[in-house]
Amino acid sequence: NAGVTQTPKFRILKIGQSMTLQCTQDMNHNYMYWYRQDPGMGLKLIYYSVGAGITDKGEVPNGYNVSRSTTEDFPLRLELAAPSQTSVYFCASGTPEPQPQHFGDGTRLSIL
Amino acid sequence: ELKVEQNPLFLSMQEGKNYTIYCNYSTTSDRLYWYRQDPGKSLESLFVLLSNGAVKQEGRLMASLDTKARLSTLHITAAVHDLSATYFCAVDLNDMRFGAGTRLTVKP
Numbered sequence: 001n002a003g004v005t006q007t008p009k010f011r012i013l014k015i016g017q018s019m020t021l022q023c024t025q026d027m028n029h030n031y032m033y034w035y036r037q038d039p040g041m042g043l044k045l046i047y048y049s050v051g052a053g054i055t056d057k058g059e060v061p062n063g064y065n066v067s068r069s070t071t072e073d074f075p076l077r078l079e080l081a082a083p084s085q086t087s088v089y090f091c092a093s094g095t096p097e098p099q100p101q102h103f104g105d106g107t108r109l110s111i112l
Numbered sequence: 113e114l115k116v117e118q119n120p121l122f123l124s125m126q127e128g129k130n131y132t133i134y135c136n137y138s139t140t141s142d143r144l145y146w147y148r149q150d151p152g153k154s155l156e157s158l159f160v161l162l163s164n165g166a167v168k169q170e171g172r173l174m175a176s177l178d179t180k181a182r183l184s185t186l187h188i189t190a191a192v193h194d195l196s197a198t199y200f201c202a203v204d205l206n207d208m209r210f211g212a213g214t215r216l217t218v219k220p
Contacts, residue, residue, distance in 0.1 A: 033207075033208070040215075041212055041213070042200055043202075043208075045207050059207075059209070100145050100147070103154045104154065106154055
């Protein structure tokens, strides 16, 4: 089982560039999440979605956009990359039931 | 706003010793999760605690939840090197809030 797949695994961007981090899951989970993890820190929720066509802001949404056109995919868009967005980004999926989320392997993003 | 605080943030232990990691949270919730993260890796689920007084054990790790005190503990018994990792608690209140993590190092 693939679970949650994130691409790319690593990326270096220049300030002001834009990019999309891809996330797809094959578990038919309704809930999907984007987190960022800064060095030595916990995870902070950027955006989440409870189903196709529904998205909501998390704790740190500024500078990011998301869309959810299908159950499987939840891409995260950075429009104008800034050094403060250098981080590791994790995508996760889950269900409404109280079960742990399933995490992807992460995307390590550096903005120079 | 929900705040989740873990302590200690760094923990260095000798093999064979016992220790407890604490997770305090600021808003009532009965859904608490513990995860493990190895360096450069993703998060792995350890425990799901869903009610006051819940206790779960897996090997040398035991987690408990006191919803009245808004406190969860992760107890390590007779630590071994393989337990070296960062441990996160997370509280589910519509969205998931994570603690800052406890970086555990177990030394021979």
